[in-house]
Amino acid sequence: MRAFEYATPQTKEQAVGLLGTKWGPIAVLAGGTDLLALMKDDVEQPKRLVNIKDIKELHGVTSSAQGLRIGALTTLGDLADNANVLQDYPALAEALNDAASPQIRNLATLGGNLCQRPRCWYFRNGFGLLPKDKVGKDLVAEGDNRFHAILGNSGPAKFVSPSTIVPTLIAYGAKVRLAGPKGNRELPLEKFYVIPKTDTEREHDLRPNEIITEVFIPAAGGMRAAHYEIRQKAAFDWPLAVAAVALNLSGSKVLSARVVLGYVAPVPWPSPEAEQALAGKVISEDVAKAAADAALQKAQPFTHNSYKVQLARVAVKRAILKAAGGAA
Amino acid sequence: MPDYSWPAAEQRTLIGKRVSRVDAPLKVSGRAKYSYDYTRPGMLFGKILRSPYAKARIVSIDTSAAEKMPGVKAVEIIQKPGTTVQWAGDEIVGVAAVDEPTAEDAIRVIKVQYQQLPHLVSDAEPPAGVGGVPGPMSEDDIWDATDLMSPPQVASQVSQLGVTFKASPDVIDEFKKFGLPAEIVEAIQKAAYHPLAESSHSASWYQKASALHQGDPDKAFAGAEAVSEGLYGAPVITHCCLETHGSTAEWPDKDHLLVHLSTQNVSGIPGQMAEPLGLPAANIRQQQDHIGGGFGSKFAADRWDITAARLSKKAGGKPVRMMLERDSELQVAGARPSAYARVKVAAKTDGTLTAWHSESWGTGGPGGGGMPPIPYLFNIPNQHKEHTAIRNNIGPARAWRAPNHPQAAAITMCALDDLAAKLNLDPLELFRKNLGITGPRAENYREEFAIAADLMGWKDKWRGRGQDRSGSVARGLGLSIHTWGGRGHSSDCDLTLHPDGSVDIKLGSQDLGTGTRTCILMVAAETLGLPIEAISLYIGDTMYPPSGGSGGSTTIGGVSSSTRRAAVDAREGLFTKVAPALNAQPADLECVNGTVRVKSDPSRSLSWKQACSKLGAVPLTARGKNPDKSKPPDLTNSGVGGVQMAEVEVDTDTGVAKVKKIVAVQDCGLIIDLKTAESQCYGALIMGITYALYEEKIMDQLTGRMLNPNMQFYRLAGISDIPELVVHMMTGKGYDERGVIGLGEPPVISPGAAISNAVANAIGVRVPFLPLTPDRVLKALADHNLD
Numbered sequence A: 001m002r003a004f005e006y007a008t009p010q011t012k013e014q015a016v017g018l019l020g021t022k023w024g025p026i027a028v029l030a031g032g033t034d035l036l037a038l039m040k041d042d043v044e045q046p047k048r049l050v051n052i053k054d055i056k057e058l059h060g061v062t063s064s065a066q067g068l069r070i071g072a073l074t075t076l077g078d079l080a081d082n083a084n085v086l087q088d089y090p091a092l093a094e095a096l097n098d099a100a101s102p103q104i105r106n107l108a109t110l111g112g113n114l115c116q117r118p119r120c121w122y123f124r125n126g127f128g129l130l131p132k133d134k135v136g137k138d139l140v141a142e143g144d145n146r147f148h149a150i151l152g153n154s155g156p157a158k159f160v161s162p163s164t165i166v167p168t169l170i171a172y173g174a175k176v177r178l179a180g181p182k183g184n185r186e187l188p189l190e191k192f193y194v195i196p197k198t199d200t201e202r203e204h205d206l207r208p209n210e211i212i213t214e215v216f217i218p219a220a221g222g223m224r225a226a227h228y229e230i231r232q233k234a235a236f237d238w239p240l241a242v243a244a245v246a247l248n249l250s251g252s253k254v255l256s257a258r259v260v261l262g263y264v265a266p267v268p269w270p271s272p273e274a275e276q277a278l279a280g281k282v283i284s285e286d287v288a289k290a291a292a293d294a295a296l297q298k299a300q301p302f303t304h305n306s307y308k309v310q311l312a313r314v315a316v317k318r319a320i321l322k323a324a325g326g327a328a
Numbered sequence B: 001m002p003d004y005s006w007p008a009a010e011q012r013t014l015i016g017k018r019v020s021r022v023d024a025p026l027k028v029s030g031r032a033k034y035s036y037d038y039t040r041p042g043m044l045f046g047k048i049l050r051s052p053y054a055k056a057r058i059v060s061i062d063t064s065a066a067e068k069m070p071g072v073k074a075v076e077i078i079q080k081p082g083t084t085v086q087w088a089g090d091e092i093v094g095v096a097a098v099d100e101p102t103a104e105d106a107i108r109v110i111k112v113q114y115q116q117l118p119h120l121v122s123d124a125e126p127p128a129g130v131g132g133v134p135g136p137m138s139e140d141d142i143w144d145a146t147d148l149m150s151p152p153q154v155a156s157q158v159s160q161l162g163v164t165f166k167a168s169p170d171v172i173d174e175f176k177k178f179g180l181p182a183e184i185v186e187a188i189q190k191a192a193y194h195p196l197a198e199s200s201h202s203a204s205w206y207q208k209a210s211a212l213h214q215g216d217p218d219k220a221f222a223g224a225e226a227v228s229e230g231l232y233g234a235p236v237i238t239h240c241c242l243e244t245h246g247s248t249a250e251w252p253d254k255d256h257l258l259v260h261l262s263t264q265n266v267s268g269i270p271g272q273m274a275e276p277l278g279l280p281a282a283n284i285r286q287q288q289d290h291i292g293g294g295f296g297s298k299f300a301a302d303r304w305d306i307t308a309a310r311l312s313k314k315a316g317g318k319p320v321r322m323m324l325e326r327d328s329e330l331q332v333a334g335a336r337p338s339a340y341a342r343v344k345v346a347a348k349t350d351g352t353l354t355a356w357h358s359e360s361w362g363t364g365g366p367g368g369g370g371m372p373p374i375p376y377l378f379n380i381p382n383q384h385k386e387h388t389a390i391r392n393n394i395g396p397a398r399a400w401r402a403p404n405h406p407q408a409a410a411i412t413m414c415a416l417d418d419l420a421a422k423l424n425l426d427p428l429e430l431f432r433k434n435l436g437i438t439g440p441r442a443e444n445y446r447e448e449f450a451i452a453a454d455l456m457g458w459k460d461k462w463r464g465r466g467q468d469r470s471g472s473v474a475r476g477l478g479l480s481i482h483t484w485g486g487r488g489h490s491s492d493c494d495l496t497l498h499p500d501g502s503v504d505i506k507l508g509s510q511d512l513g514t515g516t517r518t519c520i521l522m523v524a525a526e527t528l529g530l531p532i533e534a535i536s537l538y539i540g541d542t543m544y545p546p547s548g549g550s551g552g553s554t555t556i557g558g559v560s561s562s563t564r565r566a567a568v569d570a571r572e573g574l575f576t577k578v579a580p581a582l583n584a585q586p587a588d589l590e591c592v593n594g595t596v597r598v599k600s601d602p603s604r605s606l607s608w609k610q611a612c613s614k615l616g617a618v619p620l621t622a623r624g625k626n627p628d629k630s631k632p633p634d635l636t637n638s639g640v641g642g643v644q645m646a647e648v649e650v651d652t653d654t655g656v657a658k659v660k661k662i663v664a665v666q667d668c669g670l671i672i673d674l675k676t677a678e679s680q681c682y683g684a685l686i687m688g689i690t691y692a693l694y695e696e697k698i699m700d701q702l703t704g705r706m707l708n709p710n711m712q713f714y715r716l717a718g719i720s721d722i723p724e725l726v727v728h729m730m731t732g733k734g735y736d737e738r739g740v741i742g743l744g745e746p747p748v749i750s751p752g753a754a755i756s757n758a759v760a761n762a763i764g765v766r767v768p769f770l771p772l773t774p775d776r777v778l779k780a781l782a783d784h785n786l787d
C-alpha cells in the first residue's frame, strides 16, 4: 500500500472541507472493508484518507412515524439486528444477513455499502472501470463477461452494481441524504446511481466533496417485501442475480409494486415493466412469471452471460412469490 | 534379531485408536508458528516485480531509481534482458527494503521494457490437424511418458524424437536417483540433443503424443452391443495454499545460510539451494514448525526463495522475508493441469466393458504435460488413445494432490456412468460387474462398495436418470472409485533414551497438518510402553536425520517405519542395560505401562525412570531407517482402493447444485491414528466438493492474465457448502497385516467424478466439465432440451 495522509474530522463540515473536487487523490474512509482492499491492490491510490468514523451524527438509527433514519456509519451487522428493521423491514434484514460474512458485517457501514466499487474482475485487476486494452478493444465485450451486465450495458460500462442490499432499499422507497460544501441534498436512492460514460465519472451521483450522511426509509405501512438472491455458494459469495420486490396489496390484489433487480446492470435496475405487469393482479405463479419475463425482455447478454437472463428471471419470479407469501 | 513387526491387534495400546493431534491446542490457540510468522529484529521485506505479460521478451531493466530509494537494502535482477518470460506474473526483479510499503514503492520505480509476444492461455480443444509431429522430449515429457507406456516404448520414443536437454552426468544421476528404468536412461544418453529454439517452442503450442493402442479397438467397436460417447474433463485449478509460498532467509555468517521456507520437503531444501547459491548444502539449514498447506506445490526452493537468499546476502546477511502475495500465489505458485477428453466406450448389454477410445487434451502450462492415466483403473481390453498437450502461457503446473488421478477419474468414471445410463443399468452394477479388470484391489472394491452402498442407502435412493424430482429440485446419486500407491519414503529417525528417563525423537520430516507428529509419537509410545506425553518430538529441521519429502502419500509409511525400528532398537539397548538388575535376559523383558518388566513374571519390574538410570552417564540413541532390508519385515506397503458415493440436489431453474451427502470408504493398510486418517478423508472430500463445484484458474484470452487471483473469485467451499460427510476406514483382517500405507492423495481423487455423476443422475444429462457451475448446468439442460 502507498503512503497516505490521514485525517479524522469531528464534524461533517470539517469532513467536507477536507475533501477535494476530483475523484482519486482524496477518499472517505468508513469501515475500510472495500477501500483498503482496493488500496492494497493498488487499484485506488488516495494520497489522503478522511476517516469519518468520529463524526457522531453519522451514527445511529432512529425510528419515527415517518420512517427509519439510518446514519451512514451504521454497520450492516447492527442494522440487521435493529428491532425496527426486523419488525418493519424484514426483507432488508434478510438482505443484510445474506451479505458478506459476520466479520465483515461488523465493520462494513451502510454508507460504504452504497459506495463500494464494482466487483468487475477487470476493474479489480487494474484494467479500469471501463476496461480497454492498448488498441482500444473492450475487454469485457471481447473477454470473459460471465459475471457482467445483461441490462443497461450498451455503453462502455458493463460491470454490475455491487450492492446486494441496495435493491431492497430501493424497493422500500429509500432516500439518500448527502452533505457537501453547499449544504445538504436528498435524492431517491435509485437516482443516486448512474451509468458512467467516461473514465473520470463514477457509478453514482456523489460528488467528490460530498459525503453520505444518512439513508431514510419511509414507513413501510402494510407493504409486503422480499429479497431473493441466486448465488452458487450457500454463503459468502457474489450473487449471480438479485431481485427485491415490494407489494402494496389490497386484499390479494396488487395496488402497486416495486421490482428492483441487482447484479444485472451497472446500476440497481428498477423494472417498470415488471411493476406494470403486477399492477391490478392477484399474484399467482403465472403472474409472477409474466412479470419476470417483462423485467428481462430487453436483456442483451454478451457472449458468456446469457445464463444470467434466466437466473434474473427466476430471481424476480421467486421474489414476487415470496413477497406475496407464497413459496419462494 | 529383535522383532520389528507391528504389534498384533490384541497388543496395541495406541496404534489404530482415535488420538487427537498433539499440536491441536497450539493451532486452535494461534500459537503454532508458520514460516509466515517467523519474525526477526531488523528483518527486511522482499517483494518481486512480476511480468504483466503472458509472453514477452525482456528488452531492458533499469533498477537505478529503486537502488537509490531510501530504505531499499538490496536489488536483485532475477531474469536478465534477452530472456523470454512465459507467463504473466513471472519473476523479473527482487527487492529487499526496511518495510513492505517501501519495497512496493521500489518495485514501482523499476523500469522494464518488454517486447510483447503472442501468447496462448486457452486450453480449449485443439483445432483439428495441429501438433501432428511430436517434438523432442523434455525431462517432464519423459517422466510423463513413463506413466503411460512401458519402458521399452518410452526408450524407443526417446531415441526417435531426441531430447531438449543436455544429458549431463548430473541430469543422468537425477534420473537414476528417481528410479527411471535403465533402458530409458540409456536411450537418453544416446539420444540426439535438440535445444528448444525459442521460435520452435512458440510455434508448437500443440504437441501430439503418439497414439496408444491395446487389443483390437476397431473390431471391438464394430461388434459392440452398446456404445456411449461423451465429453468430459477438469480445468486447471490452483493449489491455493492458505499460507502462501515463500521463506525468510538470513546469513548468520558469510558461509552459512539459515532459511525458514514453507515446504513439504524440509530435508531436500539445502540440496536445492546449494547450486544456485554456490554454497555447500552442508552450510544451509532449513527450519519449519508448521506449514499452511502445500498439496504438492511446495517441494522446491523456488526462484523467489533463492532471490530472498541473494538479497539477504547483499544486505549483509540480514533476514529477508519473501512470502508471496495472494495474487502471485494463485498466478505462479502452482496449478493442477487440465485434462479433457472425447470418449467412446463400448460394452455388452450386461455392462461388460469391451472397448475404449479417447482423444484427450489438456495443459500444464509451458511444459504441456502428459495424458492422464485413462481409462482410469479399468483395464478395458481394447483401447485407442490419443493425446494433445497444449504448451501455453498460463504459468507452471505442479503436482496437485494425487497428480493426474482426479482428472483421470473425472473422465473415466463419468464415461462409465453415461454408459450405464445408456444401458439402463444402475452404475453400481456396471462398476461391480467390471471389477475384475481393476487389478489387485478388486476384492477391496467389492467389500467397500457393499459398505458404501449401505451407508448411502443407495438401494433405496437410487433412481434412473432424471427420475427423482419435485418442482425444480432434482436429486441424484453418483459414485466413483480410485487407487493410489502410498509406499513409505526413505526416512531416518533418531530416538534417544536419556538416563533421567526422558525420551526424544529427531527426524527431518514435516507435519503438513496431517497428523505426522501425532503418528510418530504414537508409534514410539506404543513401542516403549509409554504415554505420548512422555516423549519429546523434534522435526522440521535439517539438523535432524533426513526424511523424505511429503508427497505421494509417502510420509506415514516412511516415518512410522523408521520410528518403529528406532524405538525397537532403543528398547533392545535398554533391555541389555537393565537385564542384570532384573536378573533376566534382555530377550525376557518387555516395556509395558511405563515399566520395564520380565514377561514371565511381571512382578519383577522397574519403573521406566529406574530402568533408564541403568543407562549410565550417556544417553542411548538408536537410528531407525526406512527402508531397511536388514531389519525385516517391511513395515510399509503400496496400493490402496477407495469407493465414494455422492448425493446431490440441483435446482434446475438456477443450475445451482448442492452436495447433500458424501460417503467415502477407504483402505490404507494398518492405520496408525484412526482420527487423523479420517480427517484426511474429510479434508479430501471438502477439497473435492470445491474443485467439483467452484474452483477454476480463469485466464483472460486478451490480456493473458489470470482473472481471479484472489479469494473473492477463486472460490472455495465454505462451511455452509459442506454437507454430511460419512467416512468409513477399512481396518482389521485383510488390511492391518499389509503394513502402513499413505492416505494423503487417494480420497481426493473421486469426489469430482462422483459429484458429476450425481448431477447427471439428478438432471438426466451430463454436464461435461468441472466445475459444475450454474451456467454450465443450465447450458447442459438447454442443449438437452434442444435434442
Ligand SMILES: Cc1cc2nc3c(=O)[nH]c(=O)nc-3n(C[C@H](O)[C@H](O)[C@H](O)COP(=O)(O)OP(=O)(O)OC[C@H]3O[C@@H](n4cnc5c(N)ncnc54)[C@H](O)[C@@H]3O)c2cc1C
Pocket (backbone or CB within 6 Å): A027, A028, A029, A030, A031, A032, A033, A034, A035, A036, A052, A072, A073, A098, A099, A100, A101, A104, A107, A108, A109, A110, A111, A112, A113, A114, A115, A116, A117, A162, A163, A164, A165, A166, A206, A210, A211, A212, A213, A236, A237, A238, B712
Ligand atoms: C468478502 C466480502 C464480501 C462481501 N459481500 C457483500 C455482499 O454479499 N453484499 C454486499 O452488498 N456487499 C458485500 N461486500 C461489500 C461490503 O458490504 C462493503 O465493502 C462495505 O459495505 C463497505 O463499507 P465500509 O464501511 O467498509 O466502506 P469503505 O471500504 O470504508 O468505503 C467504501 C467506499 O465508500 C466510500 N464511502 C464510505 N462511506 C462513505 C460516506 N459516508 N460518504 C461517502 N462515501 C463513503 C469510500 O470512500 C469508498 O469509496 C463484501 C465485501 C467483502 C470484503
